[in-house]
Amino acid sequence: MDYRKSLNDILVRLFAHVLDIEEKCLKKGEFSDLTIKEMHIIDSIGIEKESSMSETAKELGITSGTLTIAIDNLIRKGYVQRNRSKEDRRVVLVKLTEKGSRAYRAHEDFHKDLVASVLEVLEDKEKGLLIKVLSNIDDFFKKKYHI
Template sequence: MDSTLIMINELLVQLFNDVIQIEEQSLKNGVLSDISITEIHTIEAIGMYKESTMSEVAQKLKITVSTLTTAINKLIKKGYVERKRIEEDRRVVLVKLTKRGKLAFRLHERFHREMVNTAIDGLNLEEEEILISSLNKINHFFVKKYKLE
């Protein structure tokens, strides 16, 4: 592998690991110390403003409904999520965020906004556009190669 490929590989791996570690630290040291990264991403997938079906949320997270059910049960116990069935079709289960869940959503959203702002701080418009283009190309490669969508 030539030095450019080695450097890009090291940077991608380091960035991925750093984001996960920073996110974990942020959760542990903040108001949301009782939830995991997986749980906060479940909250994010449910969304802020509407009820979602379990199937919709599972699809967003690319997990099975039974796996999601386990996560939702934990989030209900912790007070972040509410669940109900539709009267017309009792098989359909809806989930929505509680007030506490919405707070978690907003805090996580703020964390990501601050992270991105810090990452692009000092870049000019052209550099931002190059970064966006490069990240889009990398993302497209992974989606296509590993059939992620």
């Protein structure tokens, strides 16, 4: 049996599906004015803390210029606040508004649900194997492409 072909096909399909599912669920809920990318920015800013633009951009793997524009939109939509740092006036700190925090938690819940649903249908042995394989993919990327 050709494991290589089966595995490749199913991984490609799964990766594509998870993102579709995430987007679809987002568009149905309370925060349908957010794109997936905006939701990931909210996730990266995190709850109950202030992050600088450059920190956040680095974590997301985008340039500061790109983030500036995205943050402009998130402020316009009421999810984020922007303040200059008192210690270093060059630094801009962003933080989630109350609405932003609710969006953060909704996204967190979605992930929890998704993972719980997947684990529910697996035996213990299968759970272990799944984690081993995904960690391995993660390592492969780290080693080979230095992420």
